[in-house]
Amino acid sequence: MPDAPSRHDAAHHDAPRHDAARHDAAHHGAAHRARRDPARLPEPSEELLELLHDVLRTARRDAAERLGHDITPGQLRLLRTLDRCDCPRRLGELAAALDVAPRSVTSKVDQAEQDGWVRRVPDPDDRRATLVEITDAGHDLLDRLSARRHEGVRARLEVLDADEQRTLLDLLRRVANAP
Numbered sequence: 001m002p003d004a005p006s007r008h009d010a011a012h013h014d015a016p017r018h019d020a021a022r023h024d025a026a027h028h029g030a031a032h033r034a035r036r037d038p039a040r041l042p043e044p045s046e047e048l049l050e051l052l053h054d055v056l057r058t059a060r061r062d063a064a065e066r067l068g069h070d071i072t073p074g075q076l077r078l079l080r081t082l083d084r085c086d087c088p089r090r091l092g093e094l095a096a097a098l099d100v101a102p103r104s105v106t107s108k109v110d111q112a113e114q115d116g117w118v119r120r121v122p123d124p125d126d127r128r129a130t131l132v133e134i135t136d137a138g139h140d141l142l143d144r145l146s147a148r149r150h151e152g153v154r155a156r157l158e159v160l161d162a163d164e165q166r167t168l169l170d171l172l173r174r175v176a177n178a179p
Helices: 008-038 043-069 073-084 091-098 104-113 136-157 164-177
Strands: 118-121 126-135
Touching: 008 136, 043 136, 073 091, 073 104, 073 118, 073 126, 073 136, 091 126, 104 118, 126 136
Parallel strands: none
Antiparallel strands: 118 126
């Protein structure tokens, strides 16, 4: 039976990982410094991510400003999740779908119910449980928000002529569908 590794062996065995970690930190530090260099051109992948993020953030912000501050991003995610469901859902299922703690869903549902966007209904399979479903008012809110987002994006696209818009969309489709 082989001897168990000694503390010295374990420390020696970990040394290459420590050196690798130090190398990674140094490499990431150099990458960070390169990013701050204003003369450096960004990598195409980096620029694409930044541009997509900027466009989406601006579209969300514009839509929120047009709609008012009636809804939080968390409530919006809750409503969108319920909108995609084919039937009412339990709180635990919503928590899993939203990747949040169940108590977080409870507070979001409480507020959305108070606002009239969702309602709790009895679970026909378990009298002790309740389900949550989106209301007509919740659907209407999502429709209004979607329309406002489209208005904002449409306004941004208007800086391009029709041919440029088609080219942009064709290129984005190719990138989105790349293996």
